[in-house]
Amino acid sequence: MTLEQDQIYGITAMLLFCLGLHGVVTRPDALRKIIALNIMGTGVFLFLVSIAKRNAGEFADPVPHAMVLTGIVVAVSASAFGLGLARRLGSPDVEEKDDPPS
Amino acid sequence: MSAAVFFDLLLAVTLVAVAWRVLHAPGTFEAVVVFITLGLLMAIAWARLSAPDIALAEAAVGAGLTGVLLLDTLRALHPGAGDKEPVVRHHPSWAASVAAAVLAGVLVLALLGIPRDAPGLTERVVEELPRSGVSQPVTAVLLNFRSYDTWLELGVLLIAVVAVLSLRAGTGLTGVPPGGAGAPLLWLVRLLVPMVVLVGGYLLWLGKSAAGGAFQAGVLLGAAGVLLWLAGQRPVPREWQWRLLLALGFAAFLGIGGVLMAGGRLLFEYPPELAGTLILLIETGAAVSIGATMAALFIGLHFRTGEISTGGADDT
Numbered sequence: 001m002t003l004e005q006d007q008i009y010g011i012t013a014m015l016l017f018c019l020g021l022h023g024v025v026t027r028p029d030a031l032r033k034i035i036a037l038n039i040m041g042t043g044v045f046l047f048l049v050s051i052a053k054r055n056a057g058e059f060a061d062p063v064p065h066a067m068v069l070t071g072i073v074v075a076v077s078a079s080a081f082g083l084g085l086a087r088r089l090g091s092p093d094v095e096e097k098d099d100p101p102s
Numbered sequence: 103m104s105a106a107v108f109f110d111l112l113l114a115v116t117l118v119a120v121a122w123r124v125l126h127a128p129g130t131f132e133a134v135v136v137f138i139t140l141g142l143l144m145a146i147a148w149a150r151l152s153a154p155d156i157a158l159a160e161a162a163v164g165a166g167l168t169g170v171l172l173l174d175t176l177r178a179l180h181p182g183a184g185d186k187e188p189v190v191r192h193h194p195s196w197a198a199s200v201a202a203a204v205l206a207g208v209l210v211l212a213l214l215g216i217p218r219d220a221p222g223l224t225e226r227v228v229e230e231l232p233r234s235g236v237s238q239p240v241t242a243v244l245l246n247f248r249s250y251d252t253w254l255e256l257g258v259l260l261i262a263v264v265a266v267l268s269l270r271a272g273t274g275l276t277g278v279p280p281g282g283a284g285a286p287l288l289w290l291v292r293l294l295v296p297m298v299v300l301v302g303g304y305l306l307w308l309g310k311s312a313a314g315g316a317f318q319a320g321v322l323l324g325a326a327g328v329l330l331w332l333a334g335q336r337p338v339p340r341e342w343q344w345r346l347l348l349a350l351g352f353a354a355f356l357g358i359g360g361v362l363m364a365g366g367r368l369l370f371e372y373p374p375e376l377a378g379t380l381i382l383l384i385e386t387g388a389a390v391s392i393g394a395t396m397a398a399l400f401i402g403l404h405f406r407t408g409e410i411s412t413g414g415a416d417d418t
Binding site: 004005006007008009010011012014015016017018019020021022023025026027029031032034035036038039042045046047049050051052053054055056057058059060061062063064065066068069070072073074076077078079080081083084085086087088090 | 106107110111114117118121122124125130133134137140144147148150151152153155156159160163164167168171172175176178179194195198199202203205206209210213214216218219220221222223224227228239240242243244248251252255258259262263265266269317320321392395396399400402403
C-alpha cells in the first residue's frame with residue numbers, strides 16, 4: 001500500500017493532535033499547556049487542509065482553507081487570553097503590584 | 103520513491119519530532135523557541151499542500167505573533183529566564199501515554215478509511231466564482247460565500263481584546279513601555295515598519311486575484327504595531343482611536359450588510375457588478391481591525407507598568 005501525499009500529512013495531523021492532547025493532560029505548567037493546545041489546533045488545521053488537497057484539480061477545496069485561515073487568527077487571540085490568565089494566576093506578587101501606577 | 107514523496111515524509115517526521123521536543127524540552131524557554139520553529143516548518147507544510155494563503159498567515163502568526171506573546175509571558179512569569187528558570191518536573195503517566203497512543207491509532211485508521219473520491223465543495227466554488235467579484239477562491243469563500251462566518255469571526259476577535267483588557271488593572275492600551283528603545287531597535291523600526299505597511303497593503307490588494315487578503319495583511323500590520331509600541335514610539339493611539347480601529351472591520355461589514363438589506367437584498371447578498379468593490383472595502387476595514395487586534399492583544403497583556411520595565415530604567 002502506498003500513501004498519497006494528503007494521507008502522509010493527514011497521519012501527521014493525527015499524531016500532532018494526540019501529542020498535544022497528551023501534553024495538555026500531563027504538563028503541570030500553564031504556559032506549556034497553552035503551547036500543547038496550540039499543537040492540538042495545528043493538528044486540526046493540518047487535517048482540514050490535507051482533506052482539501054485530497055483530489056485537488058485546478059486548486060484545492062477553498063472552503064477548508066478559509067476555515068483554517070480564520071481559525072489561525074482566532075487561535076492566536078484565544079492563546080493571548082490564556083496567556084493573560086496565566087500571567088494573572090502565575091505572578092506570586094500580583095496582590096502587591098496590582099495597584100494602578102501613579 | 104520520488105523526491106517529492108521523500109520530502110513530504112521527511113517533513114512529516116520532522117514535524118512530529120519537533121512537536122515532541124516542544125512538549126518534552128526540560129526548560130520552558132527551549133520549548134517556546136522550538137515551538138516557533140514548528141510554526142516555520144508548518145508554513146512549509148502549508149505550501150506543500152497548495153495552501154499559500156495559509157502559509158503566509160502561519161509564517162506571520164505561528165512564527166511571529168504567537169512567539170512574541172509566549173516569550174513575553176515567559177519573561178513576565180520568570181524574570182531572567184533562559185538559564186536559571188525553574189525546571190518543572192514532569193511526571194510521566196503511563197495511563198495518559200497509552201490512551202493518547204490508542205487514540206492516535208484509531209484516528210489514523212479512521213483517516214485511511216475516508217473515501218478518496220468525494221469532491222468536496224470545489225465544484226460549487228468554481229461554478230459561482232465568476233459572480234463573486236474576485237478571482238481568488240479562498241477570498242471568494244471568506245468575503246462572499248461565507249461572509250457571515252467571517253463577519254462573526256471579527257466579532258470573536260473584538261471579544262478576545264475585551265477579555266484580555268478585562269484582566270488588567272493598569273493603563274490599558276494607551277501606555278508606553280518606559281525607558282525607550284536603544285538606537286539599533288529604533289533604526290530597525292524606522293527601516294522595517296514602512297516596509298511592513300507597504301507589504302501589508304500589497305497583500306491586501308493581491309487578495310482578489312492571488313494568495314493574500316485581509317488576514318495576511320492584518321497580521322503584518324499587527325506585527326508593525328507591536329514593533330512600534332516596543333520601540334516606545336509616540337503618539338500611542340488614544341482610547342477612542344483604539345476603539346475605532348478595533349471596531350472598524352466589524353462595523354464595515356455590518357454597515358454594508360445593512361445598506362444591502364435596506365435595498366431589499368439579503369444580508370451580504372452583494373450585487374455582482376459591485377461585489378469586487380464592496381469586498382475590497384470590507385477587507386480594508388477588516389485588515390485594519392485585525393492589525394489593531396493583534397497589537398492590542400500584545401499591549402493589553404502588559405497589565406501592570408512594573409511588568410513592562412525589566413531594565414529598571416523607569417519606575418516612576
